[in-house]
Amino acid sequence: MALNGINMPLAITGQESVWYNVWSKLGMTDKEIRSYFTGPAYLPWHRMANIDGWNGPLPKEWLEGQKVLQQKILKRERAFNMTPVLPAFAGHVPAELKRIYPNANIKSLGQWCGFDASYLCYFLNPEEPLFGKIQKMYLEEQTALFGTDHIYGIDPFNEVKPPSWDPAYLAKVSKGIYDALRAADSKAEWLQMAWLFYIDKELWTQDRVRAFLTGVPNGKMTMLDYYCENIELWKTNNAFYRQPFIWCYLGNFGGNTNLAGNVKESGQRLDRVLASRLPNLSGVGSTLEGLGVTQFPYEYIYNKVWTHSSNDEQWINLLADRHYGAPLPEVRKAWNILFNDIYTKFSNSEQGILPNYRPVLNSNYPGRTDISYPEKKLEEVWKLLLSVPHCRQNAMQIDLITVGRQVLGNRFAIEKIQFDSAYARRDLTVLKEEACKMEELLRDIDVLTSFNSRCSIVQWIDDARSLGITKEQKDYYEKNNYAFSINKTHEDFGLIPLIIIKSNKVNSIDYIGYNYRQRENSIMS
Secondary structure, three states: OHHHOOOOOEOOOOHHHHHHHHHHHOOOOHHHHHHHOOOHHHHHHHHOOOOOOOOOOOOHHHHHHHHHHHHHHHHHHHHOOOOOEEEOOOOEEOOOHHHHOOOOOEEEOOOOOOOOHHHOOEEEOOOOHHHHHHHHHHHHHHHHHHOOOOEEEOOOOOOOOOOOOOHHHHHHHHHHHHHHHHHHOOOOEEEEEOHHHHHOOOOOOHHHHHHHHHOOOOOOEEEEEOOOOOOOHHHHOHHHHHOOEEEEEOOOOOOOOOOOOOHHHHHHHHHHHHHHOOOOEEEEEEOOOOOOOOOHHHHHHHHHHHOOOOOHHHHHHHHHHHHHOOOOHHHHHHHHHHHHHHOOOOOOOOOOOHHHOOOOOOOOOOOOOOOOOOHHHHHHHHHHHHHOOOOOOHHHHHHHHHHHHHHHHHHHHHHHHHHHHHHHHOOHHHHHHHHHHHHHHHHHHHHHHOOOHHHEHHHHHHHHHOOOOOHHHHHHHHHHHHOOOOOHHHHHHOEEEEEOOOOOOOOEOOOEEEEEOOOOOOOOO
């Protein structure tokens, strides 16, 4: 991050240790607190007040390990003169708090993303004296463990509904949160994702947005304009009513491995907003949901902010040279095609190549597996990369894998259409031919991705298991590594991988789907 010029990183690791101390001092038991937290893989959604308790209780050793890790992270970030953004209390409280404070104004935030009522999150009204007490306790505990740089990430109502949509109520909520924050830290500033104004845009009408934003003094609540390669919310929300904002490139949802992101267009958008000299534009950032994927879009955006004196073609050529280790016409040509012809559509949630998804007859998951470029264009890129002399550069190896995986995934989708058609015609001969082609493509993807540990499920599972000491702990962390059910009715069945090939010795993370089975060793051939 430092090498890319990032000077205000989000630093939310280890906050559960702080919350554990706060909830303990307020009278909750160890079991209540750790059962309030989700499992490690779901903590982002717990922290954003979407779900409580899923795949918990959170192990005590996790809390201690993450606390130590956060201290190391912050020490290094501050050594690089960064200003870490730590969390603060946004109103999200355990349901069990009502046992201790039965008269407190605590309301449900409603169900999220298919989780049933067992996992609801609860919100404490900021007008309650208890709100200010919790905020003060939290910041004191956090500062004792991690220090403070006085900028706090606070995100109420992210993908959930506030207890009331009345603009007067929303203004009171933001004012109450800010007042409690400043009472606990007189230098405090609030950093807030603007994602809620996009994901629930039909509900966040302008009178509600205005009320929420103007409840805080001007200049004390910085908004992250979250998804600017798709929609620049400052344009549709009256420039956030004079509150400072940071123009952000998202680029990737959930660490998806498909080739997506309108990089060149995003650079043009960034040029325009920088040229506009908006008085409340206070920075440029990224809000990515996974960095272990194609990284060049983020390098491009950051470089454009700090030192981008060359034109796009020069910059891409230099990137190609770095990835191969020397200037080579074939690699430069491949990267220019990627930049100009392949990376042309912004990333969406749940995108991927078709082998990533659970098999469905007569469906290629439209919207998730669609591509916005001619298939032959990407095949040309792969041929160019494969034609060059052998290179041991890690970056070049990952280029070969990411491009090849997409080429093979695109071809798999075409064969799947033929497979479905043969099934509809009851043409058994063609059906078997297409099945063989599809299976061969799956094996090819498996072999290709096995060449780099970053693309291997073996590495993911080994990393997860290494966090545990006992077998029980190791199994728990592995379960978190790929447990992705969102419906409690299936919980008792357990999560068993459903591999769409005949072998159970699968190395690739790219075509594992999941299904529920009461029996173990359920492999679909």
